[in-house]
Amino acid sequence: MYMNVKEEYQRVYARIDLDALRSNMEHMKENLSPKTRILGVIKTDAYGHGAIPVARELEPLEYLYGFATATAEEAFILRQKGIRKPILILGYTFPYSYERLISEEIRICVFREDTLVQLSKAVSDLSGKGILKKAKVHIKVDTGMNRIGVSADIKGLAFVEKAFQTDGIEVEGIFTHFARADETDKKAAERQLKEFQDFLALIKERTGREIPIKHCSNSAGIVEMPEANMDVVRAGITLYGLWPSEQVRKDIVPLTPVLSLYSHIVYIKEIEKGASVSYGGTFTAEHKMRIATIPVGYGDGYPRGLSNKGQVLVHGKKAPVIGRVCMDQFMIDVSKIPKAVQGDKVTLIGQDGEERITMEELGELSGRFNYEFACGLGKRVPRVYTKGGQILWTNDETADF
Numbered sequence: 001m002y003m004n005v006k007e008e009y010q011r012v013y014a015r016i017d018l019d020a021l022r023s024n025m026e027h028m029k030e031n032l033s034p035k036t037r038i039l040g041v042i043k044t045d046a047y048g049h050g051a052i053p054v055a056r057e058l059e060p061l062e063y064l065y066g067f068a069t070a071t072a073e074e075a076f077i078l079r080q081k082g083i084r085k086p087i088l089i090l091g092y093t094f095p096y097s098y099e100r101l102i103s104e105e106i107r108i109c110v111f112r113e114d115t116l117v118q119l120s121k122a123v124s125d126l127s128g129k130g131i132l133k134k135a136k137v138h139i140k141v142d143t144g145m146n147r148i149g150v151s152a153d154i155k156g157l158a159f160v161e162k163a164f165q166t167d168g169i170e171v172e173g174i175f176t177h178f179a180r181a182d183e184t185d186k187k188a189a190e191r192q193l194k195e196f197q198d199f200l201a202l203i204k205e206r207t208g209r210e211i212p213i214k215h216c217s218n219s220a221g222i223v224e225m226p227e228a229n230m231d232v233v234r235a236g237i238t239l240y241g242l243w244p245s246e247q248v249r250k251d252i253v254p255l256t257p258v259l260s261l262y263s264h265i266v267y268i269k270e271i272e273k274g275a276s277v278s279y280g281g282t283f284t285a286e287h288k289m290r291i292a293t294i295p296v297g298y299g300d301g302y303p304r305g306l307s308n309k310g311q312v313l314v315h316g317k318k319a320p321v322i323g324r325v326c327m328d329q330f331m332i333d334v335s336k337i338p339k340a341v342q343g344d345k346v347t348l349i350g351q352d353g354e355e356r357i358t359m360e361e362l363g364e365l366s367g368r369f370n371y372e373f374a375c376g377l378g379k380r381v382p383r384v385y386t387k388g389g390q391i392l393w394t395n396d397e398t399a400d401f
């Protein structure tokens with residue numbers, strides 16, 4: 001739904017629908033086993049949606065275990081803004097951050113032996129300063145992604161044992177990550193799941209201990225692999241109402257896109273047959289045309305790859321992008337939309353009347369994919385947060401949240 005916004009947002013704004021965010025969470029929860037809790041993945045500023053308002057909206061949900069980020073800094077900002085639930089960092093963190101991570105009880109992902117030693121030292125250094133905290137860690141297990149993680153075998157077991165025995169370390173969780181759960185054929189993902197389960201059984205058998213929080217599912221797993229529900233699942237893209245891939249079934253968990261993107265026409269003119277449009281003259285008019293200028297460009301994260309390919313909605317009709325997308329502006333053909341005038345609303349992503357433009361579609365057209373499109377939406381695009389049809393807040397520098 002388009003909202004009338006203040007003039008300063010008319011150039012471009014992303015509407016973030018917090019009701020849709022909640023409903024996506026609830027529908028995912030309905031598809032999980034009752035004891036499974038959700039970890040909200042809000043790395044890269046919540047896939048471009050804004051980590052702070054997203055975290056604030058979700059934190060009160062009782063079935064939300066906590067949040068995941070990719071970096072220490074993303075986690076520190078959440079703590080600074082008052083987020084109290086557990087935060088897990090999904091990737092490697094560098095030693096400079098350990099004391100602060102430990103004192104703020106941010107969960108650290110471990111898979112390197114040197115990290116265990118460094119964490120133990122950080123814990124003892126902190127205790128020298130009167131801060132008595134353990135390093136809470138989640139062990140990362142590699143079952144097929146070949147990115148980070150210990151192997152799910154005797155060598156990996158030795159790492160787990162070392163983590164158990166290292167002073168100052170509390171092994172709170174253990175997890176693995178699917179490489180191909182978003183494909184129709186689940187064989188590869190099932191193999192990873194089995195490898196992880198076998199490894200968990202091996203740990204229990206050899207050490208007699210069970211790690212409290214075990215997790216493996218990402219969004220695709222949440223939708224299509226109920227057998228992979230464990231203590232926690234990690235919800236990323238589906239939180240935002242977007243699909244992990246075209247192959248994931250859309251009839252199991254109903255999702256609503258959280259973000260829509262709007263602008264307004266700033267200029268309309270007629271051009272003659274033979275005139276070219278934008279840099280490089282990649283579009284030439286084959287007849288007299290009416291073209292409109294949209295004040296948005298790749299500087300806002302509207303990809304240059306959409307040159308001569310993208311579409312927008314004006315008065316509920318599709319209008320094609322013509323010529324190259326510039327840094328701050330692009331042109332569309334409104335020859336078939338005579339009603340279009342300067343100042344009219346333009347929907348870049350979202351619904352207008354019967355028509356809809358999705359992030360999946362634009363991601364695909366621009367040679368990216370939806371995740372990348374969302375993450376690339378620029379800082380220059382104001383985010384306007386709505387709830388119950390009302391504007392709740394915006395990410396103005398001056399706004400306090």
Ligand SMILES: *Cc1c(COP(=O)(O)O)cnc(C)c1O
Nearest residue numbers: 041090177218219234235236237
């Ligand atoms: C990014 C990430 C996720 C979330 O993935 P989605 O496909 O967006 O659900 C989960 N786990 C790990 C380890 C990740 O890096």
